[in-house]
Amino acid sequence: MDYLEELNEPQREAVLYTEGPLMIIAGAGSGKTKVLTTRIAHLMAKGVDAFTILALTFTNKAAREMKERVEKILSGNGSSAAGREVRNLYIGTFHSVFARILRTEASHLGFPNNFTIYDTDDSKSLIKTIVREQNLDEKIYKSNYVLNRISAAKNSLVGWEEYAQDFHARNDDQHANRPLIYKLYEVYVKRCFRNGAMDFDDLLFNMHKLLTSFPEVLHKYQHKFKYILIDEYQDTNPAQYAIIKLLGAVYENICVVGDDAQSIYSFRGATIQNILQFEKDYDDVRVVKLEQNYRSTKSILKVANEVIANNKLQIQKVLWTDNTPGEKIILMRTMSDNDEGRFVADIIAEQKLRNHYHEKDFAILYRTNAQSRSFEENLRRKNIPYRIYGGLSFYQRKEIKDIVAYLRLIVNTRDEEALRRIINYPVRGIGKTSLEKASLIANQHQITLWQVLEQAAMFGFRAGTLNAIENFVIMIKSFQIMLEKHTAYEVAFRVGKETGIIKELFNDKSTEGVARYENIQELLNSIKEFTETPDEEGELADKGLGSYLQQITLLTDADKGDEDSDVVRLMTIHAAKGLEFPCVFVVGLEETLFPNAMSVNDREDLEEERRLFYVAVTRAKTKLWLTYANTRYRFGNLVQNDPSRFLDEIPKAYLEESFVGRSAAGAGYQPAWERPYMSQRDTQAKASVSGMASAKVTPTKVIVDHTPSAGFKPDDPSTFEAGMEVEHQKFGFGKILKLEGNSGNRIATVFFHKAGEKKIMLNYARLQVVKKEIG
């Protein structure tokens, strides 16, 4: 049992206490994953059957890492066939594990076993159609709002029936001038059912329904899972809580791991109460606190601890470390958001040289995605490679969703969202009017949209439309038949080919067109890989197209490798949870931005913002910068900021002098407002701050002609001139034909002229000079 030797005392206790309810409070960087994986390995080493162990995480990445590390411990322990054993473990995200169970038990609930999983976009678009059908005002019943209400209800296990009876919910809706939410909820649920689809929340809600409505199913899984482990317990919502409670009721070998100080997902329905109350849920709960941090310096931990200490809602603990005291935290104030970006980029460039850091050692963490712009621009200028996390995920891209929609329809013709997406894409003459008519018929007859199309001849469509519909139906059916004899990959390829989607993208030679074409290729490859990899034995193996489609909706961009590429990482603090970096910048520490005014309605919300700050700073191993800007553009308006209250909660002794008005950071930086250079925007900022009338900025227009080429070495774009080769992030390379108005490095509007196409209006922020043309 040499794996036990590597553990400290509380860690060992957490591993060895295998019987009975256990709560592990794992502070940031205290070796949580190590404990969890060792615990699983220990159970297996003791002879516990892998089939009986259930471990639930929130991300696919966490699940994957857990599997890998368990396997590693086991093989290090001399256990043969470790790999096969590990594959038998039920390790996965809440959503993927429940989806798998729901798939096998679907018939109990009246769902097809190849039910579609709706992502947020599908849900929103379905809500939009329903709102329209109900003749409600889409401005009032916005899909986002409605979905949030429904989602919150489901996460609290309030079904549509109860919701309609729920005085408080109804009263709230009445108050918000949206009294008919309950009705939309009902229609939405029924429509999902008709479509043979579950949304993300349904995977939890229906799992709970399955367990509570069918005692034999509950019995089966209660006895199957003898050991249950839950990661990130502080982020569970009431539905997850209830399911865990049900599943663990027989053996009560429930081990939850979490850190109340890192509960930052209340807006997704998570409740910190689950972890605060765990001790009351069972008799004899053992609590183990992992308080030794192995990640950060003493200064960094101090800052984290001091801020979080202001919270009332917490489990008492003190995170400590044996690590070096480290350097003081550098607090940097800049004049504008733009300067903030420039200084951060400067510091990264300098630190790289001075301390031999790599780009991947740096992370810039912000509260809102909109803040990424100034960092992006400045890193780009200095030629520092970076990557912004948290844009569109691969599977949310249009071209991917289009192909996937065809596949979804082939597998499950009840899937109305898929059908709507592609019924007239590529254009085949079934327009809005015809679709509306078909929908109406479907609703009247209480049948699916697909059934209407199948029997279109009965419903009096115009001859041309009827013909188009029949051809469409025949095409989809031919794909279905093909699926019986051919692999999913071949069918997908045929879909792309026969619909003309592949051809269309192939012919599009613009940068984005090429990228899209490549995305399609990547999709096809992933289908091939998933469906044609030989089966492993075991009950989990299911390599069909239906199974593929279910798992891709549960994937996110964060799941796709790319971890090792040497780039500076830019992301929101939420996205940074679970990660660590030698050097971290926590930026935009301004009151109303962070803590964010929109999310703070009461004391508890402020506490969550504090936890967010805690998460942010504890990502840092050795160096930490906290920055804020005096002025910042928000929604196009220049606003003045007060420093975040969190900064007042940090003892000054831990901060490096670089405070207001003084020279920044001791690292030799000249504060922005003392520097000669000042961009137009900064000038305007300064003018407005000091009360002068702000200078009016004349928009500069640039005409750009698209001339595809590659291989230019980027140059510092101090000014734009006619004749310059420029690169646009999205539209690729082009050439400035003509300058209108002032030249400078700020251009308000750009006309990007793609060959043979219309002019496109672009924004300056995405332009970069790649080659200066002489003469």
Next chain:
DNA sequence: GATTGCGCGATTTTT
């Protein structure tokens, strides 16, 4: 059915 031009709104987002 495709194109254009205004008006509105704008956190965080593991699945």
Next chain:
DNA sequence: TCGCGCAATC
């Protein structure tokens, strides 16, 4: 400010 979605066009 910027992007989207809708209504008004051809």
